[in-house]
Amino acid sequence: MDQEHPAASGQASYKSNFAVVHFSRTYDEAFTLLVEARNYLSAHRKNRGKPGRSVDAMTQCLEEMRMTTRLIRAMGWLLTVRAVEAGEIDWDEAVDTDNLMTDLRVCIDDQRAQCAFLSPELLDLMERAHGLYMRAARMELQVAARCNA
Template sequence: MERPAFFHRTYDEAMDLMVEARNYMRFIERRERIEAGATVGLRMSCEAMRVTSRLTQVMAWLLTQRAVHVGELSPEEALAESSRLSGAGVCLDESFTHDASLPSGLRSLMDRSYRLYVRVARLEEMMVRRVLH
């Protein structure tokens, strides 16, 4: 059974972004945070966690969709509150996306993870309308 077209592209994008974020945070972010000083460093840590939250939520949602597609979950089960995309309060906050005091690499991850989260939220909303209404 072939997965929906959106799945392959979105999954690949999310996975690539997760790997990029991991590498950035492992090899670059710590050094930049130390060089930035306490206030900016704290903001960097908070925003790195926000990127991680967005990507974790997106991957969990995509894996749930894969379970639906292979018959492990029904569409209704996948749309139960416990399986839905969550964390909107944290994930949709883009207050510091354009903060020039943050390193450009982190700002790029912030922007792309935000756009991916929003896109997945729209996909989920489309599914809710189709399946539950």
């Protein structure tokens, strides 16, 4: 995360150099959040009951999986952007219009209001993962729109 990233050119094309700095900061944030989530889930593994024991335990398991899915999908998109920037693939190959992040309802839905019983730490991670996911999804939509124009 301490790497220097090249500055984005003033006239960045979606076919060549798309806002490298913007994506770099988002990538660093995603990586940090992924590590935080891993550490949280690892540290609290023993405190979780078996999923079938209560509705609250099932809800917590579901929300942890939703958070993890958001982080994985966002990180996948950001790694794809890095591959484009490294010249490994083109933008047209990077965007799958049949599988956009905005189409994944389970990640778009925000159920935090029904999860007040969860720990403040988990709620914070869930909120940040949702925000990151939505920003990555918007970036993907922007690129998809320009590539298909």
